[in-house]
Amino acid sequence: MTQLDTTPVTTASKLGRKRDLTRDPEILDATLDVLAETGYDGMTIDMVAARAKAGKATVYRRWASKSELVIDAVACMKTSDIDFDALPDTGTLRGDLVAMIKPHSIEDGAKKLQVMAGLVSMLSKHPELVDSVREAVTEPRVRVNRIFLNRAIERGEVPADVDVDLLSQVGGALATHRTLILRKPVDRAFVISIIDGVILPACGIRPQP
Amino acid sequence: MTQLDTTPVTTASKLGRKRDLTRDPEILDATLDVLAETGYDGMTIDMVAARAKAGKATVYRRWASKSELVIDAVACMKTSDIDFDALPDTGTLRGDLVAMIKPHSIEDGAKKLQVMAGLVSMLSKHPELVDSVREAVTEPRVRVNRIFLNRAIERGEVPADVDVDLLSQVGGALATHRTLILRKPVDRAFVISIIDGVILPACGIRPQP
DNA sequence: TATATACGGTACTGTCGAGTTTCGGAACCC
DNA sequence: GGGTTCCGAAACTCGACAGTACCGTATATA
Numbered sequence: 001m002t003q004l005d006t007t008p009v010t011t012a013s014k015l016g017r018k019r020d021l022t023r024d025p026e027i028l029d030a031t032l033d034v035l036a037e038t039g040y041d042g043m044t045i046d047m048v049a050a051r052a053k054a055g056k057a058t059v060y061r062r063w064a065s066k067s068e069l070v071i072d073a074v075a076c077m078k079t080s081d082i083d084f085d086a087l088p089d090t091g092t093l094r095g096d097l098v099a100m101i102k103p104h105s106i107e108d109g110a111k112k113l114q115v116m117a118g119l120v121s122m123l124s125k126h127p128e129l130v131d132s133v134r135e136a137v138t139e140p141r142v143r144v145n146r147i148f149l150n151r152a153i154e155r156g157e158v159p160a161d162v163d164v165d166l167l168s169q170v171g172g173a174l175a176t177h178r179t180l181i182l183r184k185p186v187d188r189a190f191v192i193s194i195i196d197g198v199i200l201p202a203c204g205i206r207p208q209p
Numbered sequence: 210m211t212q213l214d215t216t217p218v219t220t221a222s223k224l225g226r227k228r229d230l231t232r233d234p235e236i237l238d239a240t241l242d243v244l245a246e247t248g249y250d251g252m253t254i255d256m257v258a259a260r261a262k263a264g265k266a267t268v269y270r271r272w273a274s275k276s277e278l279v280i281d282a283v284a285c286m287k288t289s290d291i292d293f294d295a296l297p298d299t300g301t302l303r304g305d306l307v308a309m310i311k312p313h314s315i316e317d318g319a320k321k322l323q324v325m326a327g328l329v330s331m332l333s334k335h336p337e338l339v340d341s342v343r344e345a346v347t348e349p350r351v352r353v354n355r356i357f358l359n360r361a362i363e364r365g366e367v368p369a370d371v372d373v374d375l376l377s378q379v380g381g382a383l384a385t386h387r388t389l390i391l392r393k394p395v396d397r398a399f400v401i402s403i404i405d406g407v408i409l410p411a412c413g414i415r416p417q418p
Numbered sequence: 419t420a421t422a423t424a425c426g427g428t429a430c431t432g433t434c435g436a437g438t439t440t441c442g443g444a445a446c447c448c
Numbered sequence: 449g450g451g452t453t454c455c456g457a458a459a460c461t462c463g464a465c466a467g468t469a470c471c472g473t474a475t476a477t478a
Contacts (some may be wrong), residue, residue, distance in 0.1 A: 014447065014448095015447060015451075015452050015453065016445080016446060016447075016451080016454065017444070017445040017446050017447095017452080017453050017455075018445075018446065018453085018454075019453085019454065019455095020454075020455075039329075039330045039333070040330075041250035041330055044434090044435060044436085045435080045436070045437080046435080046436095049456090049457095053456080054455085054456070055455065055456040055457055055458090056436095056437085056438095056456090056458090057438085057439085057440095057454095057456080058454085058455065058456070060437065060438080061454085061455095065437080066435095066437090116390065117330075118330070120329040120389055120390075121248045121249075121250055121251070121326075121327070121329065121330050123389075123390070124248070124326075124392070127392070130390070130391065130392050134390075134391070138391075159415075161415075161416060163402065163405075163406030163407070163410075166403070166406040166407060167406065167407065169383070170379065170382075170407060172386070173379075173382045173383045173385070173386035173387075174378070174382045176382070176385070176386050176389075176390060177381070177382035177385050177386060178382075180332075180385075181325065181329075181332070181339070181342065181343075181347065181385060182339065182343070182347075183332055183333070183336070183339050193372065193375060194375070197371075197372030197375040197376065197411075198375060198376065198407065198411055201371065201372075201411040201412070201413070202407055202410040203410070204410070204415075206413075207370060223476085223478095224421075224422045224423065224476075224478085225422035225423025225424070225475080225476055225477075226422080226423050226425075226474065226476050226477095227423085227424075227475075227476060228423085228425095229424075229425075232425090253464085253465060253466085254466070258426090258427095262426080263425085263426070264425065264426040264428090265426090265427085265428090265467085265468090266424090266425080266426080266427090266468085266469085266470095267425065269466095269467070269468080270424080274466080274467085275465095275466070
């Protein structure tokens with residue numbers, strides 16, 4: 001952000017020990033871990049530093065404040081585990097949706113939802129975080145659902161007048177509600193019940209044809 | 210909770226000025242206001258006292274700590290604005306659902322969702338709050354939806370194999386997600402789109418017959 | 419009237435954590 | 449080697465807030 005540069009831009013500072021760039025992602029990962037475990041307000045810089053086996057000064061040399069550290073950590077979380085170049089294509093909407101349920105994606109989603117829970121108190125004061133969270137957590141899943149639904153419409157499995165945008169959000173909203181408010185785990189059975197109880201029926205697909 | 214009683218139970222203390230019982234709900238209301246505006250971690254007892262035009266000692270004479278005050282305030286929020294003895298009965302599922310959308314209920318729901326947003330950080334440390342929040346915010350709406358859905362099934366408008374429990378939760382989950390994460394207002398148009406884009410289609414009711 | 423408790427308001431205490439500084443040591447450049 | 453910047457670790461400053469104590473006043477009992 002606001003980079004304090006004591007040396008002129010033309011002459012890059014080449015004196016002294018170089019900054020260990022490998023520490024940046026390690027500190028950011030530690031930040032996300034603590035964030036998921038204790039939330040933003042419960043998190044201290046000491047916790048993050050201890051988790052990353054770093055000194056507090058090392059953290060503050062790279063980020064100006066706690067809030068900037070967290071904002072950066074969330075922004076760098078973007079790397080979704082979803083590979084958009086290798087999405088399942090089973091021939092049915094249900095097949096595609098179920099194929100997305102893998103132990104790894106359940107685990108990854110749970111972690112991101114925990115991080116999101118820890119960020120809720122921060123969102124009102126830092127609106128830019130709303131966008132970061134949406135890009136990193138909400139949007140990837142929505143996009144996948146949208147692709148599956150549009151495919152199903154193209155092949156005539158689903159009528160074209162369904163509300164694709166809204167239906168793409170339903171799964172994520174139910175998972176978020178279950179994690180943040182009900183504090184219950186989002187497991188495979190729950191995701192299946194969303195697919196078979198909400199999304200498919202809303203697309204006009206009745207149970208076991 | 211843990212009541213420190215300096216006088217024996219048999220001889221109720223009758224000396225001195227009596228406690229003004231009308232201050233209790235006023236302080237609890239002020240607590241909910243501040244909670245909705247700043248969240249649990251941002252809220253201070255001074256804010257609550259100032260809002261209620263009370264002294265800090267008056268607050269601490271009634272509640273032992275900040276957390277107990279908040280827990281009590283949420284528990285006393287239970288009084289839902291919904292009158293279960295005068296639910297709409299229009300003859301169609303859509304009519305019933307739309308009839309529940311009133312300016313007052315939108316406003317009341319928004320306030321409760323804001324309070325809920327302020328409580329998220331607290332839920333992991335105080336599991337009893339999860340139940341209070343569910344009873345005060347989540348459950349009343351779910352119960353209404355369940356009644357409407359069961360009615361629609363009885364009159365044959367909706368097939369009996371729909372997932373009533375899950376569909377009853379969808380609206381609340383989407384509203385929660387929109388308020389807490391997307392930070393957008395839950396207005397009449399949004400609720401209508403949930404009804405027409407998710408709930409009714411999932412019940413096998415296509416748009417405008 | 420004397421005593422005791424509640425009230426609003428203010429001052430106080432103690433803790434906790436953000437952010438800064440310092441230190442011994444290591445890595446880099448000249 | 450000498451100067452400089454990094455590292456982890458620990459000590460430090462400082463403001464904010466939970467919780468307590470006290471003040472003058474109001475209201476209750478005896």
